[in-house]
Amino acid sequence: MRRPGRPSTSPPRPRGAEPEQLGFEGMPERLFVCTPSKLGAYVDCPRRYRYSYVDRPAPPKGPPWAHNSLGASVHTALKNWYALPVERRRPEVLATLLKGTWVRDGYRDDEQERAAYRRALGWLEAYVATLDPDTDPIGVERVVAVKTGVLAFNGRADRIDSRPGPAGPELVIVDYKTGRAGLDADDARGSQALALYAYAAERTFRRPCHRVELHHLPTGTVAAHEHTTESLARQLGRAEETARDIMAAERAVADGGDPDQAFPATPGPRCGWCDYRRTCPAGAEIPGKDPWAAVEGRT
Numbered sequence: 001m002r003r004p005g006r007p008s009t010s011p012p013r014p015r016g017a018e019p020e021q022l023g024f025e026g027m028p029e030r031l032f033v034c035t036p037s038k039l040g041a042y043v044d045c046p047r048r049y050r051y052s053y054v055d056r057p058a059p060p061k062g063p064p065w066a067h068n069s070l071g072a073s074v075h076t077a078l079k080n081w082y083a084l085p086v087e088r089r090r091p092e093v094l095a096t097l098l099k100g101t102w103v104r105d106g107y108r109d110d111e112q113e114r115a116a117y118r119r120a121l122g123w124l125e126a127y128v129a130t131l132d133p134d135t136d137p138i139g140v141e142r143v144v145a146v147k148t149g150v151l152a153f154n155g156r157a158d159r160i161d162s163r164p165g166p167a168g169p170e171l172v173i174v175d176y177k178t179g180r181a182g183l184d185a186d187d188a189r190g191s192q193a194l195a196l197y198a199y200a201a202e203r204t205f206r207r208p209c210h211r212v213e214l215h216h217l218p219t220g221t222v223a224a225h226e227h228t229t230e231s232l233a234r235q236l237g238r239a240e241e242t243a244r245d246i247m248a249a250e251r252a253v254a255d256g257g258d259p260d261q262a263f264p265a266t267p268g269p270r271c272g273w274c275d276y277r278r279t280c281p282a283g284a285e286i287p288g289k290d291p292w293a294a295v296e297g298r299t
């Protein structure tokens with residue numbers, strides 16, 4: 001907050017830009033407050049990041065996606081499963097849980113939506129059969145946070161398990177996946193989000209956390225990776241590099257630079273799935289996907 005009696009000499013900032021701190025020697029730099037999806041948006045396409053986090057008012061998004069509705073419904077049903085007392089965690093409750101959390105947006109019609117519901121219920125039934133109903137995770141949709149010299153990171157992990165390790169209990173980051181494609185160990189190893197969750201969980205709970213797992217519900221497979229302290233540090237370093245790039249781009253815009261140059265568009269196949277395709281001149285040339293395209297024809 002500016003103190004009274006000190007007129008501002010800075011040029012007006014664009015609405016929505018993060019407030020810049022006045023810099024002087026010895027003053028710590030502003031931390032970049034971020035989530036995995038904020039970092040991921042910039043890595044995927046700096047222009048998409050700008051539409052989501054810089055431009056205000058934000059440009060209108062396209063219609064909701066059925067696959068997001070499906071994913072959200074399944075995630076919330078699993079969260080509510082763990083909220084039940086142990087004795088009520090029975091497969092029979094899953095239909096009620098899923099109905100209670102079902103998100104209807106994005107489907108082509110009722111028939112497609114009903115088929116997706118039946119499919120999701122089947123995934124959940126098969127998945128909970130693999131869980132020990134008497135074991136509670138240490139966190140479900142749990143926010144973990146950590147600060148470094150560059151980042152103030154926070155994120156919501158789907159699940160954090162505590163499992164026995166050679167030197168005592170260790171934490172495991174579990175991320176549920178409901179997409180069409182199967183996943184392998186390379187996906188778990190390469191996921192910056194999972195690595196950052198592990199790094200933050202270790203510091204939040206003060207217990208070792210090196211293992212990350214992707215649980216793909218449609219196939220019932222688990223893709224896992226054991227991080228080392230060094231591999232977690234590498235992922236953190238990459239996240240900090242991204243954060244520095246974003247802060248430099250935001251500073252350039254705040255100083256009157258061209259936002260299109262500071263946040264370049266990187267068009268590609270993903271534009272068909274981008275919420276801002278109608279706003280983005282580069283993306284408008286690429287045919288858009290139907291909101292239900294990712295759930296169509298799945299058995």
Ligand code: SF4
Pocket residue numbers: 045047048265266267268270271274275276277280281282283284
């Ligand atoms: S449409 Fe493509 S180029 Fe444009 S913001 Fe979205 S992902 Fe980036």
